Amino acid sequence: MGGSGFLQGFAMDSRVKDGIDQETVAAARALESENYRAGFSTDIETEYAPKGLDESTVRFISAKKDEPDWLLDWRLKAYQRWLTMTEPDWAMVEYDPINYQDIYFYAAPKAGAKYESLDDVPREILETYEKLGIPLREAEVLLGVEGAAETAAAAREPRRIAVDAVFDSVSVATTFRAELEKAGVIFMSISEAVHQHPDLIKAYLGSVVPQSDNYFATLNSAVFSDGTFVYIPPGVRCPMELSTYFRMNAENTGQFERTLIIADKGAYVSYLEGCTAPMRDENQLHAAVVELVALDDAEIKYSTVQNWWPGDETGKGGIYNFVTKRGDCRGPRSKISWTQVETGSAVTWKYPSCILRGDDSVGEFYSIAVTNGRQMADTGTKMIHLGKRTRSRIISKGISAGRSDNTYRGLVSINGKAAQARNFTQCDSLLIGGDCGAHTVPYVENRRADAQLEHEATTTKLSEDQLFYVRQRGLGEEDAVALLVNGFVREVLQELPMEFAVEAQSLLKVSLEGSVG
Amino acid sequence: MLKLTDLTASVGEAGEARTILNGLSLEVPAGEVHAIMGPNGAGKSTLSYVLTGKAGYEVSGGSAWLDGHDLLALDPEERAALGLFLSFQYPLEVPGVPVMTFVRAAMNAQRKARGEAEISAPDFIKMARDIGKELNLSADMLKRPLNVGFSGGEKKRLEIFQMRMLEPRFAILDETDSGLDIDALRIVAEGVNALRSPERGMLVITHYQRLLDYIVPDKVHVLSHGRVILTGGPELALRLEKEGYDGIEGAAA
Numbered sequence: 001m002g003g004s005g006f007l008q009g010f011a012m013d014s015r016v017k018d019g020i021d022q023e024t025v026a027a028a029r030a031l032e033s034e035n036y037r038a039g040f041s042t043d044i045e046t047e048y049a050p051k052g053l054d055e056s057t058v059r060f061i062s063a064k065k066d067e068p069d070w071l072l073d074w075r076l077k078a079y080q081r082w083l084t085m086t087e088p089d090w091a092m093v094e095y096d097p098i099n100y101q102d103i104y105f106y107a108a109p110k111a112g113a114k115y116e117s118l119d120d121v122p123r124e125i126l127e128t129y130e131k132l133g134i135p136l137r138e139a140e141v142l143l144g145v146e147g148a149a150e151t152a153a154a155a156r157e158p159r160r161i162a163v164d165a166v167f168d169s170v171s172v173a174t175t176f177r178a179e180l181e182k183a184g185v186i187f188m189s190i191s192e193a194v195h196q197h198p199d200l201i202k203a204y205l206g207s208v209v210p211q212s213d214n215y216f217a218t219l220n221s222a223v224f225s226d227g228t229f230v231y232i233p234p235g236v237r238c239p240m241e242l243s244t245y246f247r248m249n250a251e252n253t254g255q256f257e258r259t260l261i262i263a264d265k266g267a268y269v270s271y272l273e274g275c276t277a278p279m280r281d282e283n284q285l286h287a288a289v290v291e292l293v294a295l296d297d298a299e300i301k302y303s304t305v306q307n308w309w310p311g312d313e314t315g316k317g318g319i320y321n322f323v324t325k326r327g328d329c330r331g332p333r334s335k336i337s338w339t340q341v342e343t344g345s346a347v348t349w350k351y352p353s354c355i356l357r358g359d360d361s362v363g364e365f366y367s368i369a370v371t372n373g374r375q376m377a378d379t380g381t382k383m384i385h386l387g388k389r390t391r392s393r394i395i396s397k398g399i400s401a402g403r404s405d406n407t408y409r410g411l412v413s414i415n416g417k418a419a420q421a422r423n424f425t426q427c428d429s430l431l432i433g434g435d436c437g438a439h440t441v442p443y444v445e446n447r448r449a450d451a452q453l454e455h456e457a458t459t460t461k462l463s464e465d466q467l468f469y470v471r472q473r474g475l476g477e478e479d480a481v482a483l484l485v486n487g488f489v490r491e492v493l494q495e496l497p498m499e500f501a502v503e504a505q506s507l508l509k510v511s512l513e514g515s516v517g
Numbered sequence: 518m519l520k521l522t523d524l525t526a527s528v529g530e531a532g533e534a535r536t537i538l539n540g541l542s543l544e545v546p547a548g549e550v551h552a553i554m555g556p557n558g559a560g561k562s563t564l565s566y567v568l569t570g571k572a573g574y575e576v577s578g579g580s581a582w583l584d585g586h587d588l589l590a591l592d593p594e595e596r597a598a599l600g601l602f603l604s605f606q607y608p609l610e611v612p613g614v615p616v617m618t619f620v621r622a623a624m625n626a627q628r629k630a631r632g633e634a635e636i637s638a639p640d641f642i643k644m645a646r647d648i649g650k651e652l653n654l655s656a657d658m659l660k661r662p663l664n665v666g667f668s669g670g671e672k673k674r675l676e677i678f679q680m681r682m683l684e685p686r687f688a689i690l691d692e693t694d695s696g697l698d699i700d701a702l703r704i705v706a707e708g709v710n711a712l713r714s715p716e717r718g719m720l721v722i723t724h725y726q727r728l729l730d731y732i733v734p735d736k737v738h739v740l741s742h743g744r745v746i747l748t749g750g751p752e753l754a755l756r757l758e759k760e761g762y763d764g765i766e767g768a769a770a
Contacts, residue, residue, distance in 0.1 A: 468571050469609040473623035473679065474597035474630065483622060487613025487662065 049106035055079060058222050061106050065191045068198065078211045078221035085215050091378040092407040092439060093347045095320060098285060105223045105256070176240065183239050185269075186231040190258055193229035200231055204262055208291035208328045208355070216287040217324040220256045224289065227257035232267035232298075241497055243272040259290040263298035265331065270301040272500055286345075288323045296331030296358065303496055304352075305504050307344040310375050310511075318346025318375075325352035329361035329390075337364040338381065339495045341504040343511040346375060351409065353382035356390035356418075363392040366492040368504070370511045371404030371436070380410035380441075385418040385451075394425040397489045399508075400436035401515035407439040416447040423452070429459040430488050432481070432515045460488075482509035518547040518718045519687055523579035525743075526567045534575060537563040539743030541579070545687075548715040552729055553722045554754060555740030556762040561722045562606060564740070565691045569603045570596055583687055597623075598630035600686025604676040604693050611663040616675060617645060619663045620682050627683065648681045652708055669696040677708040688712065689720045694728035706731030726758040741766050 049060045058079050062072040087098070180187050186197060194201050211221045228244045244259065263269055273290075292300050302325075310318050321344075327336035338352040354363025365381035383392035392412065400406040412423045429438035440457050462484060470480035485508055486493065493501045524541040527534040537560045545551045555561055567574050568581060570593035581588040586599055611619060625635045636644075649659055652674050664672050673693055680688055690709065694702055709719070709732050721732055729737070729751060737754050739747040739762075747753065747765060757765055 463609075464572060466609050466611065468593060469605065470611065470619075470623075471593040472569050472597055472603050472605075473619070473683070474594050474627035475623060476592075476594050476626070479622075479626060480594075483614060483619070484611065487611055490613035 048104045051104055052101035053103070053105055053223065057105050061223055061225060064106065065194070067191075067194060070202070071194060074206070074211070075222050075224075078218050079223075081212055082215070082218040082222055085218060087215050091349050091409070092405060092441075093349055093376040093378050095347050095376075098320065103285060106225055179239070184233040184236055185238050186229065187242055188229055190224075190227045190229045190260060193260075197229070197231070200262065201229070201260070204260055204291070204293055205258075206291075208293060208326050209289050209324050214324060216322045217289050220258060220287050220289045220324070224256045224258035227259045227288070228261075229259075230261040230269060230271065232263045232269045234265040234267060234295075236264075236267050238267070238269040241270045241272055243274065245274045255284070255286045255288070257288045259288070260293075261291070261300060261302070262293045263295065263300050263334075265296045265298060267295075267298045269299075270497060271303070272497060273302070273304045274307070284319050286319050286321045286323065288325075290323070290325040290352075292325075292327035292336055294327065294329050294331065294334035294336050294358075294361075297333045298331060299335040299337075300327060301337045302327070302339070302352070303500055304338075304340040304342075305496075305500055305507065306340065306342045306348075307507055310344050310346055310373060312373075319344065321345035321348045321350065323350040325350060326355065327353065327363070328355045329358050329363060329387075331361070332358040332387070333360045334358050335362040335364070337362075337366070337495070339364075339366040339492065340368070340379075341492075341496070341500075341507065342367070342369040342377060342379060343507045345377070348375075348377040348379055350379050351381050351411075353384065354392065355384045355386065356392065356421075357386045358390075359387040360389045360391075361387055362390070364495075365392075365394045365396070365410075366495045367396045367408075368399070368489045368492045368508070369397070369406055369408075370399045370401075370508060371406045372401040372511055372515055373404060374402070375404045377405070378407040378409055380408045382411040383413070383423060385412075385414045385421040385423070388417070388419045389421065390418055391422045392424075394423070394427075395491055396425075396427045397492055398427070398429045398438055399432065399485060399488070399512070400429065400438045401432040401512055403435045405437040405439070407441060409441040409443075411443040411445070412453060413445040414448050414451045414453075418448060419450060421448060421451045423454070425453075425455045427455075427457040428488070429457075430485065431459065431461045432512065478509065478513060481512055481515065485509075485512060518584060519543070519545040519720070520582045521568075521579070522581075524564075524567065524576070524581060525578035526563060526574050526576045528563065528574050536577075537574075537743050538567060538579075541740075541744050543738060543745055545718045545720060547718055549735040550713060550719040550721060550732065552732075552734040552737045552754065553720060553740055554724070554726075554737060554757055557724075559740040560743040561740055562691055563743075565603055565689045565720075565722060568596075568689060569593055569601060594626070595630070598627045600684075602680050602683055602685035602688045604673075604680055604688065604690040606691040606693075606695065608664050608672045608676055610665045612665050613662055615661060616659045616663045616678070617642075620645065620679055623679070624683060645682065648678060651711070652678050652681070653704055654678055670698065670701040673697060673705055674701065674708075677705050681708055681712060684712070686716070687718045687720075689722065691722045692724060693721075694723055694725065702728065703731060726754040729754045739765055 049057050055076065058075050059072065062075055177187060186193070206221065209217050211218055230242055232238050261269065261271060292302060294300050306321065325338070327338070329336050336354050340352060342348055352365060356363050363383050367379065369377045369379050371377050380396060381394055383394065385392065394410055396408045398406040398408055406429065408427045410425065412425065414421045425442060427440045427442070429440065431438055438459055442455060444453060446453065462481070466484060467477070467480050470483060471477060475483060486505055489508070493504060496504055521541055521543040524538050525536065526538040527536045529535050541564065553561055553564070563574065567576060568588060570591065576589055583599055583601060588596055621641055628635055645659060646656065649656065654674060664675060667675065673696065676693065693705055697705060706728065721728065721734060723729065733751055737749055737751060738745045739753065739757065
């Protein structure tokens with residue numbers, strides 16, 4: 001977690017992409033041997049729902065948020081459905097069964113959920129985010145505090161990011177809101193949106209990932225605690241990047257956030273998601289749902305840097321990251337692009353997908369998945385081509401080290417009506433050391449003779465000769481590995497917004513520390 | 518400057534180890550360029566790897582000192598920070614890392630190890646552009662990933678580019694001339710000659726006398742079976758060309 005890296009612009013010279021690797025090495029060096037900097041926990045009074053899950057838990061969560069009846073009914077329906085489902089086991093991951101009665105499904109800082117200004121946010125929470133390098137304090141327009149002289153100063157900054165911070169189950173602060181409102185952009189926690197924009201929520205919630213979609217999505221529908229809601233009105237290009245930071249703090253707690261992003265006709269938004277959690281001996285469950293909707297000519301760019309606690313080197317503890325992310329290119333010429341850097345979690349199981357419904361719509365998936373120690377990742381994407389001339393592009397870079405297993409699993413589906421659909425898939429795996437595994441499982445379903453499908457896959461091993469070559473030029477072993485790995489993932493890093501690219505590079509290095517020699 | 522005494526080294530797993538360097542002694546004073554010549558299997562490349570610290574070579578005896586530092590006690594990157602540079606016979610590909618990025622990372626890593634400030638971006642770019650021009654490497658080529666998709670000759674020029682940029686105290690050139698046509702050979706040699714200075718030493722490993730027409734050495738050492746069997750001036754290279762290694766080995770034995 002390159003804290004400073006998140007904030008600073010890196011305009012060292014105009015050829016930024018060249019500069020990145022340099023910055024990484026510096027940022028990463030600053031991290032020294034701290035393997036997991038986000039691994040601290042915050043002492044704060046926390047309010048929990050009673051442990052375990054039954055109908056009363058669902059009612060408790062809904063009541064906490066003072067939800068309207070329609071939403072409570074929606075949750076209860078999902079809960080009833082969930083009871084009839086069984087946990088899936090087809091992914092190439094192994095983990096101890098989850099005891100759903102031993103999890104707190106809701107945890108919130110006691111002082112109250114939403115704060116009028118950042119000054120009201122408990123100091124411990126702000127300190128937590130500061131340690132993580134998340135720019136809550138630095139944001140100069142806060143929570144609708146308007147007309148501040150700082151607004152002008154803020155506007156002069158080359159790049160700003162509005163942040164929604166979710167601490168355990170609740171959203172604690174959303175920055176830059178006033179300015180976004182001026183542009184007509186709605187950016188708030190989903191609990192607030194339920195009250196303030198019920199029509200939008202009713203129209204879109206569950207419209208991309210239906211309640212019944214899969215075991216974890218159904219569970220999420222019943223117990224989702226908070227998350228982010230974004231709506232970009234027609235023709236608006238969101239004036240800044242939007243970001244949510246998720247932090248799992250409380251022990252034995254599941255995090256079930258729900259994110260819903262709607263880009264109306266001709267709108268554009270770039271959204272960043274970051275995740276961390278303290279080091280805990282117990283496994284924690286993260287089962288989020290993310291739904292994206294892009295209407296005609298709209299574009300959504302969704303970037304994730306995931307750094308949940310991966311567990312220790314013996315495989316004890318760590319986050320189970322079972323997430324359902326799906327985007328719906330509902331209108332013609334719309335575009336949804338997923339970029340993810342997955343370095344954390346004990347077990348990762350996720351497939352950010354695109355439904356290419358609108359004619360000429362475009363779906364993209366750029367992924368870096370790193371596994372080290374005993375981590376397991378089964379991740380990839382689904383590109384469902386329904387509309388004519390829809391195009392998709394998949395670039396997946398898997399890096400395996402230690403005794404980990406890394407699987408790419410992807411589906412490209414060309415529907416009977418998707419005339420002249422095209423897909424390009426490239427899956428590259430890099431192995432570091434001799435005890436890890438890399439697997440590629442591509443599925444293709446094609447109902448069109450005129451579809452153009454390309455698939456390329458490579459597996460390479462980081463060679464001793466290459467490492468020696470780089471070290472002979474003066475780079476230490478860890479820096480040499482980082483440089484080679486950064487080269488390997490370069491195509492994907494280029495898709496990330498600059499701040500995230502720098503942060504991602506330092507994360508890559510930290511994640512792979514000790515993987516050689 | 519560089520002082521090797523009775524250097525003995527082997528390669529391979531214990532039990533099947535083969536001795537490649539067999540009591541090699543050699544001294545290169547600052548300001549001099551020495552050539553190492555010898556037949557295949559004489560230990561030329563092994564010498565360059567042992568000096569730069571590649572894994573897999575077991576040094577069982579002797580010593581190697583650079584400027585009063587015990588090279589054999591240091592990691593490869595520490596030797597590099599002392600200013601030891603190897604132009605590889607077979608340069609490795611570094612996919613996804615542009616030449617410029619790579620060289621700047623290396624330069625700053627060395628500077629940091631020496632307690633010096635990093636080079637500024639404008640200074641770096643200017644330096645790279647100037648040296649690139651001398652070596653006939655376009656700005657475009659320097660933006661491409663290092664050694665990926667470059668021809669053999671281009672790779673060698675990129676090695677010399679790195680050497681010029683890093684300005685080492687002591688450079689080892691391992692068969693830099695192999696695979697070069699005559700024009701490339703001249704460009705490479707000019708690059709090397711540009712670095713000759715009273716503070717700097719060089720060891721030029723080569724199979725053929727041809728390179729020494731362009732890089733005129735102060736001394737020539739003939740290597741055979743892991744040791745220096747003959748040392749002389751530039752004329753020794755010419756004699757080798759005429760008599761062949763067999764003749765010289767016979768005469769020296």
